[in-house]
Amino acid sequence: MQTDQRIDEHLISKEPYYLPLADEVELAEAAYSSGLPLLLKGPTGCGKTRFMQFLAWKLARPLITVSCHDDLSTSDLVGRYLIRSGEAVWTDGPLTMAVRAGAICYLDEIVEARKDTTVVIHPLADDRRELPVEKRGELLTAPPEFMLAVSYNPGYQSVLKDLKPSTRQRFIALSFDYPEADLEADIVSREGGVDKDVAHTLVKLAHMTRSLKDSGLPEGASTRLLIQAGKLMGHGIAPRIACRVAITEPLTDDQELLAAIEEMVSSLM
Numbered sequence: 239m240q241t242d243q244r245i246d247e248h249l250i251s252k253e254p255y256y257l258p259l260a261d262e263v264e265l266a267e268a269a270y271s272s273g274l275p276l277l278l279k280g281p282t283g284c285g286k287t288r289f290m291q292f293l294a295w296k297l298a299r300p301l302i303t304v305s306c307h308d309d310l311s312t313s314d315l316v317g318r319y320l321i322r323s324g325e326a327v328w329t330d331g332p333l334t335m336a337v338r339a340g341a342i343c344y345l346d347e348i349v350e351a352r353k354d355t356t357v358v359i360h361p362l363a364d365d366r367r368e369l370p371v372e373k374r375g376e377l378l379t380a381p382p383e384f385m386l387a388v389s390y391n392p393g394y395q396s397v398l399k400d401l402k403p404s405t406r407q408r409f410i411a412l413s414f415d416y417p418e419a420d421l422e423a424d425i426v427s428r429e430g431g432v433d434k435d436v437a438h439t440l441v442k443l444a445h446m447t448r449s450l451k452d453s454g455l456p457e458g459a460s461t462r463l464l465i466q467a468g469k470l471m472g473h474g475i476a477p478r479i480a481c482r483v484a485i486t487e488p489l490t491d492d493q494e495l496l497a498a499i500e501e502m503v504s505s506l507m
Contacts, residue, residue, distance in 0.1 A: 245339040248300035255428060256285070256292035257421055262412050266293050269410045270385050275363045277406065278389040280414030283460025285425075286389045289414070290344045299383060300341035302332045306351040312358055315345075316371055328374060333358065337369045340383030348388040349401060356405055362386050363408035393457055419445070422461055430468020436477075439506050440464040443481065446502045447489065455495055459485045477507040 269276055270293075278286045287303070294301035304315065317331040336343035345351070345359075361368045367380040388409070390401065416422060419441050427437035441464065448458030467484035471477055486499045 245300050245335065245341060248302050248341060250291055250295040250301060253295055254288060254291040255425075256288050257417070257425055259285075259414070259417055259421070262289065262414070263293070263296070265410070265412060267297070270297060273367060273382060274410045275385065275408060276387040277401075277409035277411040278387065278414060279392050279411060280389075281391055281393055281416065281457055281460065283462030284414050284416050285461060286414050287344075287346060290342070290387055290389075294342050297342070297385075299385070300336075300339060301344060302336045302341050303344045303346060304332050306345055306347045306349075308350060308352070310351040310355065312352075312354050313373075315355060316358055316369070317373070319373065333362075334369060334371060334378065337362070337378050337380045337384055340381040342385045342387060345386075345388040347390055349390045356402070359386070359388075359405065360408065363405075416444070416448075416461055422464075425461060426464045426468055430465040431472040432468040436468065436471065437464075440467060440481075443485065443502055443506055447485070447499055450495065450498065453495065453498070454492065455490055457489075459489060463488060478503055481507065 266276060266289075278289065280286050290303070291301060304310070313331070315331045315333040317329055317334050319326040320329050321327075330338065333343050335341070348355075348359075358369060361370065362380060363386055367384070369378040369380065370376075371378060417425060419438070422444070423434060423437040423441045426432065426440055427434050430437065430440075432440070444459040444461070444464055446458075447455065450458060463485045467480045470480035470484055475483075481503045482500070486496060486503065489499065490496060
């Protein structure tokens with residue numbers, strides 16, 4: 239009963255707002271029906287997580303999201319024994335919980351996780367669809383309803399943080415990017431609560447910041463940042479201030495780049 243209650247918390251009852259960029263929804267549904275895992279590639283804040291929320295809603299499956307980090311280990315995903323009332327009690331990790339319940343498990347920024355996590359990801363992501371729970375001597379077979387999805391940002395690839403070919407070639411890969419200008423403005427207007435003119439101005443600012451990549455800015459303003467700026471404006475914050483705290487400051491600490499982005503904001507607002 240406890241597991242059922244935990245899974246129920248991950249059901250998405252209301253349709254998330256998502257505007258398809260191409261045929262990614264149809265491809266993901268086909269992958270799900272074929273029992274194939276998904277690899278989402280794309281820059282920060284371009285809609286990968288929202289896409290997974292929309293897909294889970296459309297498939298009527300619970301979504302369990304794990305934000306990967308440097309210390310994320312196999313035990314964090316599979317589970318561990320915890321001491322409760324003087325006894326060692328097994329607690330399923332998010333991956334095990336998803337396999338048992340036939341949920342969708344989404345590992346966000348998978349390259350940030352420790353390399354030993356591939357031990358459990360590989361057998362789940364090929365035709366075995368198995369999860370070894372070594373500490374309990376179990377070998378779980380994923381039901382047809384289970385889906386594994388992972389994401390990463392190719393812009394931050396390095397020799398030390400990249401997916402091995404043996405991992406990548408187990409997945410169906412979908413590439414995401416920021417939407418074209420009109421579509422991105424529609425998203426910002428809807429999600430940020432601003433009118434279309436303001437949304438188009440924010441999108442224009444984003445395109446200007448994205449051109450600074452050759453000047454040392456790793457990534458320009460994401461759609462997420464534009465939405466956050468719009469929400470601040472909706473609460474009465476002046477546009478330039480909203481852009482400074484929601485876009486300029488989150489992008490960089492470099493004084494020259496900060497000044498350059500502030501000039502961009504001043505030219506538009």
